[in-house]
Amino acid sequence: MEKKFISIGSEKLAYLDIGQGPVVIMVHGNMSSSVHYEPLISRIKDKFRCIAVDLRGFGDSSYNNRFDTLEELADDVNAFTEALGIDSYYLVGWSNGGGVSLKLCAKYPDKVKKFFDIEGAGLKGYPLYRKVNYQSTGEPYANKEEMATDPMQVGPVLAIFEKGDSAMMTSIWDATIYTVNKPTREQNDLWMSETLKQRNLVDLDWALATLNMSDEFTPYGKGDGSIHNIKCPVALTMAEKDIVVPDYMVLDNYNALGELATLLPYENCGHSPMVDCPDRLAEDVVKFFS
Numbered sequence: 001m002e003k004k005f006i007s008i009g010s011e012k013l014a015y016l017d018i019g020q021g022p023v024v025i026m027v028h029g030n031m032s033s034s035v036h037y038e039p040l041i042s043r044i045k046d047k048f049r050c051i052a053v054d055l056r057g058f059g060d061s062s063y064n065n066r067f068d069t070l071e072e073l074a075d076d077v078n079a080f081t082e083a084l085g086i087d088s089y090y091l092v093g094w095s096n097g098g099g100v101s102l103k104l105c106a107k108y109p110d111k112v113k114k115f116f117d118i119e120g121a122g123l124k125g126y127p128l129y130r131k132v133n134y135q136s137t138g139e140p141y142a143n144k145e146e147m148a149t150d151p152m153q154v155g156p157v158l159a160i161f162e163k164g165d166s167a168m169m170t171s172i173w174d175a176t177i178y179t180v181n182k183p184t185r186e187q188n189d190l191w192m193s194e195t196l197k198q199r200n201l202v203d204l205d206w207a208l209a210t211l212n213m214s215d216e217f218t219p220y221g222k223g224d225g226s227i228h229n230i231k232c233p234v235a236l237t238m239a240e241k242d243i244v245v246p247d248y249m250v251l252d253n254y255n256a257l258g259e260l261a262t263l264l265p266y267e268n269c270g271h272s273p274m275v276d277c278p279d280r281l282a283e284d285v286v287k288f289f290s
Helices: 034-044 070-083 096-107 155-163 166-176 185-195 201-210 247-260 278-289
Strands: 004-008 011-018 023-027 049-053 089-094 112-118 129-132 135-140 234-239 261-266
Touching: 004 070, 011 034, 011 070, 023 034, 023 070, 023 096, 034 049, 034 089, 034 185, 034 278, 070 096, 070 201, 089 096, 096 112, 096 201, 112 278, 155 166, 155 201, 166 185, 234 247, 234 278, 247 261, 261 278
Parallel strands: 023 049, 023 089, 089 112, 112 234, 234 261
Antiparallel strands: 004 011, 011 049, 129 135
16 A cells, blocks of 8 residues: 655645556545545455545645646546556546546546446535524535635534544544444554545535536536536446435436436445445446446
8 A cells, every 4th residue: 555656747646556457547535545445446456457546635645736626636637647658547436536537527538438436426516505503504605715614514624634633533434424334443543544634625625515517506606517528437326324425416417427327326335335335346346347
């Protein structure tokens, strides 16, 4: 699990490069890094060359420039693959990484052969609205600075990052991510150390809230319609007990992608199939890409 490094413009990205065979690029979610893909990598590395990148401001990658959109992170991933000399590849995205990957598929349709979306963000973004007495008003935040004061979804998490509070971060993951199975103590210690390296939470939350690849309006504005630019087959997991990405988000993606999409319901599984059902996940990834 030793990370390598490569420069793209003014940023230096950390990544894992493990296995042999056709290339699979892996894009992680919020509050995580490339290392969170270990359960999947360990199960498919004999069949694929697994390249998992730390996005800008996550893990051991640099954070020299702030960002506003998931498209900017998708551009980073594209520049990353070009720097490695990779012209086309299979793609895996988890959670927020699913949103980044949708943008990647839409903007660089000739490079992604197939995309496996693990509990990925919805094409119309992730709801994050002003609160009054801890109740959502449905009104958008005006800017990042205002969003940083959100009393439920942003402010408290920023405080955890500032303190490096592994115990509190673990409690959040136990309550929201690991709703079926729990990782081993060794896995959790490693993954929490990676999680707490994140420096871009407000940028990321803003990018997720304002994402809209549809033709419709959200409180943050009209979509750009870029979902229609995707040309590759897409598999989408829909976990029964995921309380982070609800079914409607997965179904929005599935319906928007039409004939390109394959829906994979996961029973007794939460937001992290890599912990809740790693063998099933690996089998499905191998089958879809093969």
